[in-house]
Amino acid sequence: MADGQRSEHESFDRRLVRKSPWIFHFNSGGCNGCDIEFVAALTPLYDVERLGAKLVASPKHADVLVVTGPVTLQVAKSLKLIYDQMPEPKYVVAIGTCACSGGIFSGGYTVLGGVEKVIPVTICVPGCPPNPKEIFRALEAIYKGEIKVAGGGCGEEQNRG
Amino acid sequence: MTRLTMLKEVLKSLFSKPSTEPLAEVEKGVFSPYSRGCPVLIPEKCTGCSLCAMNCPSNAITMKIVGEKNVGGKTLPVRRPEFNYFKCIYCGLCAQVCQFNAIEMRRDLVILRPRSKC
Amino acid sequence: MGRSRIEDKAYTEPHSIVEVASKTLSSYPHLVSVTAVHDEKEKSIELIYTFSDFRGALKNISTRIPEDKKTLPSIASVAPAASIYEQEVSELFGVAFDGNPFTGKRVLLPDCFPNDVHPLLRNVKQEDLEKVVAGCMLGEPQIYVTGSSRYSAESVILLPFGPYHPALKEPERFILVLEGETIVDVIPKIGHVHRGIEKIAEGRTFLQDLFLVERICGICSFIHSWTFTLAVEELLNVKPSKKAEYLRTMIAELERIHSHVLWIGLLGYWTGFESMFMWIWRLREKIMSLLDLLTGNRVHKSFIAFGGVRRDVTDEKLNTVAKTIAEFEKDYKKLIDEIMSYEPLVERIKGIGMYNAEHAIRLGAVGPMIRATGIPYDIRKVEPYGAYDEIDFNVVTGKGGDVFNVTMVRIKEVLESINIIRQCIEKMPRNENPVPKTLVIGVVKEGEAVARTEAPRGELFYYVKAANSRNPHRVKIRTPTLANILLAADMLKGYTLSDVPVIITSIDPCFSCMDRALVVDKNHNSVFFVDFNKLRKENKRIR
Numbered sequence: 001m002a003d004g005q006r007s008e009h010e011s012f013d014r015r016l017v018r019k020s021p022w023i024f025h026f027n028s029g030g031c032n033g034c035d036i037e038f039v040a041a042l043t044p045l046y047d048v049e050r051l052g053a054k055l056v057a058s059p060k061h062a063d064v065l066v067v068t069g070p071v072t073l074q075v076a077k078s079l080k081l082i083y084d085q086m087p088e089p090k091y092v093v094a095i096g097t098c099a100c101s102g103g104i105f106s107g108g109y110t111v112l113g114g115v116e117k118v119i120p121v122t123i124c125v126p127g128c129p130p131n132p133k134e135i136f137r138a139l140e141a142i143y144k145g146e147i148k149v150a151g152g153g154c155g156e157e158q159n160r161g
Numbered sequence: 162m163t164r165l166t167m168l169k170e171v172l173k174s175l176f177s178k179p180s181t182e183p184l185a186e187v188e189k190g191v192f193s194p195y196s197r198g199c200p201v202l203i204p205e206k207c208t209g210c211s212l213c214a215m216n217c218p219s220n221a222i223t224m225k226i227v228g229e230k231n232v233g234g235k236t237l238p239v240r241r242p243e244f245n246y247f248k249c250i251y252c253g254l255c256a257q258v259c260q261f262n263a264i265e266m267r268r269d270l271v272i273l274r275p276r277s278k279c
Numbered sequence: 280m281g282r283s284r285i286e287d288k289a290y291t292e293p294h295s296i297v298e299v300a301s302k303t304l305s306s307y308p309h310l311v312s313v314t315a316v317h318d319e320k321e322k323s324i325e326l327i328y329t330f331s332d333f334r335g336a337l338k339n340i341s342t343r344i345p346e347d348k349k350t351l352p353s354i355a356s357v358a359p360a361a362s363i364y365e366q367e368v369s370e371l372f373g374v375a376f377d378g379n380p381f382t383g384k385r386v387l388l389p390d391c392f393p394n395d396v397h398p399l400l401r402n403v404k405q406e407d408l409e410k411v412v413a414g415c416m417l418g419e420p421q422i423y424v425t426g427s428s429r430y431s432a433e434s435v436i437l438l439p440f441g442p443y444h445p446a447l448k449e450p451e452r453f454i455l456v457l458e459g460e461t462i463v464d465v466i467p468k469i470g471h472v473h474r475g476i477e478k479i480a481e482g483r484t485f486l487q488d489l490f491l492v493e494r495i496c497g498i499c500s501f502i503h504s505w506t507f508t509l510a511v512e513e514l515l516n517v518k519p520s521k522k523a524e525y526l527r528t529m530i531a532e533l534e535r536i537h538s539h540v541l542w543i544g545l546l547g548y549w550t551g552f553e554s555m556f557m558w559i560w561r562l563r564e565k566i567m568s569l570l571d572l573l574t575g576n577r578v579h580k581s582f583i584a585f586g587g588v589r590r591d592v593t594d595e596k597l598n599t600v601a602k603t604i605a606e607f608e609k610d611y612k613k614l615i616d617e618i619m620s621y622e623p624l625v626e627r628i629k630g631i632g633m634y635n636a637e638h639a640i641r642l643g644a645v646g647p648m649i650r651a652t653g654i655p656y657d658i659r660k661v662e663p664y665g666a667y668d669e670i671d672f673n674v675v676t677g678k679g680g681d682v683f684n685v686t687m688v689r690i691k692e693v694l695e696s697i698n699i700i701r702q703c704i705e706k707m708p709r710n711e712n713p714v715p716k717t718l719v720i721g722v723v724k725e726g727e728a729v730a731r732t733e734a735p736r737g738e739l740f741y742y743v744k745a746a747n748s749r750n751p752h753r754v755k756i757r758t759p760t761l762a763n764i765l766l767a768a769d770m771l772k773g774y775t776l777s778d779v780p781v782i783i784t785s786i787d788p789c790f791s792c793m794d795r796a797l798v799v800d801k802n803h804n805s806v807f808f809v810d811f812n813k814l815r816k817e818n819k820r821i822r
Contacts, residue, residue, distance in 0.1 A: 025448075031500075039448075043561060044557055078443060097251075101248045104250055105476070106248075110392070110474060111412075112412065129577075131193070180561055195571055195572050197575035216484070217487075218486075250494075257589065
């Protein structure tokens, strides 16, 4: 990407945080499918690490919270707690259909629904599971500053592209 | 012996393509050429039978009333399926149960590009 | 043939169940599952205990208790593995088991779930459950504290491990009781990934459920849908074509390779050998691309249909599979030679988490865990399904239970799977159409069927009951991780804190599979709940 192209996207908060996205991965009750695709995005073939992305062990070091799976009642509070611990500005990426809306599990007696019900979401990446390339592109959008902190969410307006 | 294997490995790595996909390649495509794709309605073929909505595993299809038609003196509503792409699991069952091939699974569309509302 | 219709259930009176179970155990030593079925018309709950021996014979013992007096003696004293299965029934159906070590504890359902709601009873309506979910969110935040009557605070440390821990990719909580560095006890608290799939399945049609059960687990997704299909095909009396059988077998074996290779990579990650993790995962992408080529998705294949498969595979694609598998085999052998000749890794896993065959049988272990001790218990061999009866393969066994032997079993099973795929491609009839005419099956006649398959993690068990309706009356799933978790908790004892990730992951835990069911500890510790304010007060007092 050319420098000129990048500055076009740069917003004010982007200029404040000019650094690599560090990622905290949170499984909110998913089936593992999105998790293995997310880990596959970190491994040599797709290599998100070329964006400087790094998987960190503590939410206090993270810029991006990657959430996979429908939010179950048992983890809802942990999710809120972890989101609150992250420093500002923070981005939330909901990976997979379940994290976007509850997907196939909506209606279950322990399933709350999408991540949006608990915390604001910056980007939704639907798919069951999304291809690692798609996950790469979502993280790249954050890296390039194409997306502002306050989230668009998975609303109906986004439905048609 | 081990040195020889090591040398072989080094030489091989020097002259082979890197296993990581180039950035342009990753940025370009979302669907692989074999993937099941993304359901898109072909409105001309649809009869509004709602077989797809009944069989959708994640209830991502809703039948919306889009107009009215006149059949034998009676006015009946015309229904068309609408896909919620944030609930869809992209299994392709709707396209397979459709008797009229009114649902196409398209791989060329980039419907799912993450966007922000701002 | 991996599946059967339940026709001969040995009926027993509820009070004599322990006696009958202990008699059955002498000839059928492996307890497969405890299934509960609610019959709202007769106002009773039927319990089916499924036993098996190691040569493939199944025995079902059934008992019936009335809806208003839900108590039953526990068989955990004769079959320790039953304790988990019974706890699952007791939380979801409200049946009280006398003498179960977990009685009175909440293990599976969320903490905020009311005690008197048992979601799997047929007369619990969806609207009521929605109210419960809404009410749950309004409640006070709760935090666990483990108290203990057996351990005094001076002698031991209670260390929470999880639910969100860097070593666990999925949320699960283990409370480790430590004496210095040594683990003396483990108290798992599960249920973070419990999604209530069995209840959702009852409200949807058979065809929709096929896609639902596939999404129980992302790693062994195909085998879940295959097992469900086997049970439903038994109820429908349908037989798929030969080519469909071979295609299913081939996809299942590709999935086994992907699952085992993923696990070997993660073993490297957890032992601090990260380049091994990267190498192995790079190699695994070859298999993922094959799955994409054949089924249209890398993870959730959605490949199977009742009576066949959903898309045909051309000869051209089969040739690509044969070519890629040969490349994969060469690279894999080379890589494994490198890894297993690296002494620090072998030292790290040898002699860690020792257990013996008798132990594994008693705690109901399945899959590579039981095969590592030398017992050749593999459903593919003892009760062949799919095309396994026409394929020549060996059951890989180890020389005694520890993490090293389990690793070796998985490593060799990958080579065996490559062998099976090669035979599948050779023997597959090319001129048949494996796709059934229609996917929709409509009403299924009354009946009960069970199906067992060998998932990458071990024996997977499904029970499906149909009652002349489009929806199943009951779907019971017993996943391999649930059967293995008691063994994992037991293996940890006596080892140090630094061994915890290696031992827990040695069973290849798939918590998303397990949590639609549950797990618990086997000690007599009390686990109680306090609210957050009370905890803060306690903390202040200590300070």
